Amino acid sequence: MEPQTPAPTLTGAEILWAVLAGEGVTTVFGYPGGAILPIYDALRKFPIHHVLVRHEQGAAHMADGYARASGRVGVCMATSGPGATNLVTGLATAMLDSIPVVAITGQVSSKVLGSDAFQEVDITGITLPITKHNFLVTRAEDIAPAVRRAFQIARSGRPGPVLVDITKDAQQATAAFDFETAKPLPVRPHPMLRAESTSFQQAVDLILGARRPILLAGHGITQSGAEAEVLAFAEARQIPIATTLLGLGSIPAGHPLSLGMMGMHGESWVNTAIQQSDLLLAFGMRFDDRVTGNIASYAPKAKKIHIEIDPSEINKNVKVDVALIGDLKETLARLLPQLPKKMDASWLKEINASKGTAAVRDIINLPDNGHLYAAHVIHDIWREAQAAGREHDTVIVTDVGQHQMWEAQYFKHEAPRSLVTSGGLGTMGFALPAAIGAKSACPQKDVWVIAGDGGFQMTACELSTIVQEGLAINIAVINNGFLGMVRQWQETFYDKNYSASPILSPDFVKLAGAHGIEGATVSTRRDVTSTVTHARTSGKAFLINFHVEKEDAVYPMIAPGAALHEMVRRPDRDPLLETAEDE
């Protein structure tokens, strides 16, 4: 045994960086300020790269995008008061989508806590419902245990964001620090996470008896790293797979069993198949209202098996017949050997036959009429990735709205973590900062931002961060002059009263230019491919401002409260196409 050397004494700030480094953190996203200055002062001693953001919301989204693209824990930092409150939207986004993020905030000195000191805010109180857990640390010796626990909590079970609020005096004070005992804590299993063997038998019986099963593939597949197991499971029983928005990519879109996205803007045959199914296998998904439509009429004939790591999700929205609580990968490893192979593909054939005219109606299959549709843009970005052989090395980061749904429909995701999107909270302004996080995590991948003209303006200040970091991020602004999804709802449900949905935008190419980013405006279909290729191969950041059809709508669509099978299909002949004579 090596002789015991006394633990070195470090400042709280140094302990923080030492623990972060010990956790394998190489990049943090943050913004300095008074109450976190001791931490920033100590940064130079540690091999960690700090990305200076332009707004703390961006820091939280970057940590989130970093975590989603890489599977590692994302770290963001902010000072006390306004710095901390600016993190709130980003933490809530990570919470709703179960993303492992650790946020470090500075806090006023413990002696003045609770006295409304300058830039003091009760951030642990504020973030209580939007973090998995949070800590207020007032002593230097408590920093290492708290940060280690924060990483452990963020990663364990159903991942989520954790905030550590550290007072300025704790950052400045010194404490003994032992690198060995500050090693990362192992992932902690949840005491309730144990599926009963009787449940396994019930699940096996239901699967063997099912004639029209559908596998609902959720975000949990990628979270658990169970892509191979899920595919093996589906192939063994010839079970068609429908994916949630966050499940896209967990199953290769080109796989014969892959049906596509379910839910509000899912393809008609997917939702119809769910409604006709006699067994739903929900893997790592939570029956969100965007997925189920009207609960009362959701998959009425189907038995339901729910494999889920979070016990509080069981029977929350949809009552299930068998719940297998636990990690998906481990659960499937137990379940799979109990299932004999089945080769009958008649159910899949039946679903494929029900596609009918859907493909013909699809806008990307209609001839060029001079108009540019967002679908074309996204389809071309996908074809560009495919043509370059970069399907597995392209990450699309979307904002929220119509373009997000078009992306989900027209970009065929073949690889896990190839789509970064805010599903649960639906945070506009997410795309640009999250893409910076994704590119920082995966510099060798092509990272595309796809954002609307509305959402892009919410966090456009981060263009400057891209330049400062020298990141080659491609940006596609789907510009239709409207808050598109709001406009679509107003068209459908509010009698075309376009209240506050038309939006004026700056010239995005000039805006990019002002930041030192090249750009181009595209308004015809024939220019899309060449510009997309140019952007991808330019080797630096590039912004394309796509002027697309103003009043286009996302179809299919299920009205809120309607059942899955009551979807509004794509128009048989797009009325917009018929007005194309002016071209």
Add this chain to the structure above:
Amino acid sequence: MLHTFVALVEDKPGVLTRVASLFRRLNINIVSLTVGESERADTSRMTIVCEAPEGAAHRIRASLYKLEITVDVDEVGRSEAVIRELCLIKVAAGPNSPHGQQSRSQIFELATVFRARVVDLAPESIMLEMTGAASKIEGLIQVLRESSFDILEVSRTGRMAMRRGHHTSRVLKALGTPGSQPFSAEQNADEPDYALKPASEDFLANQFPEVHEEEQ
């Protein structure tokens, strides 16, 4: 319906807020909440009584479990647990009170019947202490009111619950009992499996809420 949860939680600042915030988020009204030290160091035991739909119990319990400060959660029904409440009642008992000079002796009598204790005697008032099921406490208060006694103050702790017999939580079993021998496999072999549900309702025959031992 009323649900009763017994939670073992860490004894740290902010724990109560985390638990209370959970119920607020679920839009569930807390009927009563008691917290105090438990048999384990650095942990408190909470009894939370809340009004929620029948099917909500699982989700509340699972959500409580999701809190990082939670060690263990149990949901207990009335038949399987001892549920008690402590109540202090101050009643006017001076010469000018409704029953005049007779007040004291009459309150003493009532206290004896209800097994309440007199814990303070002042010239103008008497303080009673009573421990029991909520219904018994309500019974005493009702009798005092109906007998025209002037109730000056009532302070109730809210319900505390403890499961009868050996606990069924595998978490607590794994943790072992503080102060006793560490939990070992040999000990376990002789013990019946308390996790099993009792075979019949007869097993619970002595567990009606009105039967309870008077503490001295």
